[in-house]
Amino acid sequence: MKKNLPEPDAEALYRALLAQVNAGLVDIPDPVIVGIHSGGAWLAERLAADLGIPEERLGFVDVSFYRDDYAEKGLRADVKPSHIPFEVNGASILLVDDVLYTGRTTRAAINELFDYGRPAQVMLAALVDRGERELPIAADFVAEYLQVKDNQSIVLHRADDGIFSLTVEHAS
Amino acid sequence: MLPNPQLNQHGELQHLLTIEGLPKEVLTHILDTAASFVSVSDREVKKVPLLRGKSVFNLFFENSTRTRTTFEIAAKRLSADVINLNIAASSTSKGESLLDTIDNLTAMQADMFVVRHAQSGAPFLIAKHLRDTGREHVHVVNAGDGRHAHPTQGLLDMYTIRHYKHDFTKLKVAIVGDVLHSRVARSDIHALVTLGVPEVRVIGPHTLLASNLEQMGVRVFTDMNQGLKGVDAIIMLRLQNERMNGALLPSAQEYFKSYGLTPERLALAKPDAIVMHPGPMNRGVEIDSAVADGSQAVILPQVTYGIAVRMAVMGILGGS
Numbered sequence: 201m202k203k204n205l206p207e208p209d210a211e212a213l214y215r216a217l218l219a220q221v222n223a224g225l226v227d228i229p230d231p232v233i234v235g236i237h238s239g240g241a242w243l244a245e246r247l248a249a250d251l252g253i254p255e256e257r258l259g260f261v262d263v264s265f266y267r268d269d270y271a272e273k274g275l276r277a278d279v280k281p282s283h284i285p286f287e288v289n290g291a292s293i294l295l296v297d298d299v300l301y302t303g304r305t306t307r308a309a310i311n312e313l314f315d316y317g318r319p320a321q322v323m324l325a326a327l328v329d330r331g332e333r334e335l336p337i338a339a340d341f342v343a344e345y346l347q348v349k350d351n352q353s354i355v356l357h358r359a360d361d362g363i364f365s366l367t368v369e370h371a372s
Numbered sequence: 373m374l375p376n377p378q379l380n381q382h383g384e385l386q387h388l389l390t391i392e393g394l395p396k397e398v399l400t401h402i403l404d405t406a407a408s409f410v411s412v413s414d415r416e417v418k419k420v421p422l423l424r425g426k427s428v429f430n431l432f433f434e435n436s437t438r439t440r441t442t443f444e445i446a447a448k449r450l451s452a453d454v455i456n457l458n459i460a461a462s463s464t465s466k467g468e469s470l471l472d473t474i475d476n477l478t479a480m481q482a483d484m485f486v487v488r489h490a491q492s493g494a495p496f497l498i499a500k501h502l503r504d505t506g507r508e509h510v511h512v513v514n515a516g517d518g519r520h521a522h523p524t525q526g527l528l529d530m531y532t533i534r535h536y537k538h539d540f541t542k543l544k545v546a547i548v549g550d551v552l553h554s555r556v557a558r559s560d561i562h563a564l565v566t567l568g569v570p571e572v573r574v575i576g577p578h579t580l581l582a583s584n585l586e587q588m589g590v591r592v593f594t595d596m597n598q599g600l601k602g603v604d605a606i607i608m609l610r611l612q613n614e615r616m617n618g619a620l621l622p623s624a625q626e627y628f629k630s631y632g633l634t635p636e637r638l639a640l641a642k643p644d645a646i647v648m649h650p651g652p653m654n655r656g657v658e659i660d661s662a663v664a665d666g667s668q669a670v671i672l673p674q675v676t677y678g679i680a681v682r683m684a685v686m687g688i689l690g691g692s
């Protein structure tokens with residue numbers, strides 16, 4: 201169910217994020233990008249295309265096997281395979297997620313990356329930071345800070361033509 | 373109708389005892405999840421932390437090195453602690469009952485039992501006992517019970533077929549050999565029918581075919597050349613040596629003449645048909661070496677996928 205307030209312009213936020221990432225990666229040789237399924241994967245795909253980062257330096261992770269709520273919630277029905285086509289040892293990784301919230305997803309993603317190797321550094325980009333962190337995690341690049349109620353979630357959508365939109369929905 | 377003993381009140385898989393009666397969605401969920409586990413085995417660290425701190429007991433009352441090993445690898449790649457019980461040398465041989473063994477192991481904080489037993493229904497008995505004694509949090513996986521079911525083999529066969537053929541709803545699949553005694557055949561038939569394969573065939577001599585096969589939704593052939601015509605996948609069954617001693621079959625050579633999969637017979641199937649076998653193979657009895665080692669054989673990939681499928685099953689059970 202959609203919510204009242206004016207919904208943020210995801211395309212404008214994406215352009216802001218792209219500009220930040222573009223500036224932030226200037227001094228980093230051969231960075232790689234890893235998107236967290238599913239919203240972060242869409243963003244990572246588009247960032248890689250706009251930054252001229254080739255396919256072999258673009259990866260995706262699904263953190264389902266690393267989540268800390270597995271014992272309560274079990275495995276989601278729509279787990280996607282993780283795909284890391286590059287050597288993680290020594291890589292400078294830009295991790296991308298759509299919404300940064302408690303930090304638990306980021307923690308799980310970092311854990312997963314380390315099972316592929318020891319990266320030189322991991323940076324984090326998020327389209328939206330909604331605060332309320334439960335772990336000591338911060339993003340390097342954020343397009344917008346948004347506050348929503350505990351029972352709401354911010355959801356990124358990608359239309360067939362690739363255009364992004366954001367909605368604020370009541371969490372189920 | 374009684375509720376399915378494998379599902380909890382939310383319809384989630386609680387135990388995996390048989391494919392019979394499981395909804396298509398549950399089977400598809402397992403296959404989809406397995407696809408995500410395949411790549412875990414290619415990584416530097418071949419482990420995910422899902423079952424960290426959990427104890428999986430392999431209870432093999434009947435020997436099977438391959439199945440036990442693949443369950444052990446799967447559980448270890450989920451970070452579980454695996455305890456293999458050598459039943460032949462343990463308390464059961466001193467007269468302890470099956471359920472007493474289970475009670476003792478749950479007192480050691482077992483979280484999951486992987487059970488292979490010569491008696492059909494043994495894993496059901498264990499699951500029922502756990503439920504009756506209020507220990508629903510302990511899960512049971514059937515790793516083969518008597519002639520009844522071998523659900524993870526059935527699922528890994530489905531995974532393999534889907535990997536190579538993509539869409540179940542256009543396929544002809546033949547199962548060849550000792551269907552009568554085969555729990556693999558039974559699990560495969562239930563899975564193929566549930567997943568929407570329009571034509572499931574079984575091929576074998578009358579003495580090795582069960583009487584109720586048509587009711588299971590399959591076409592029966594006693595002539596292998598007829599049965600193989602135009603199929604997309606061939607599942608060969610192992611001919612168990614002990615069948616040769618009875619009156620069921622004349623000899624291994626005779627059997628090979630009529631039901632051995634040779635390159636000539638394979639040519640009757642579709643040109644891109646795949647050849648599967650649950651192992652261990654009897655070369656020259658049910659399958660010619662030229663086929664077993666040929667380009668259409670996917671017997672070794674089956675083994676690899678079997679690990680991912682077992683990881684998926686244990687991963688789904690452990691979170692339900």
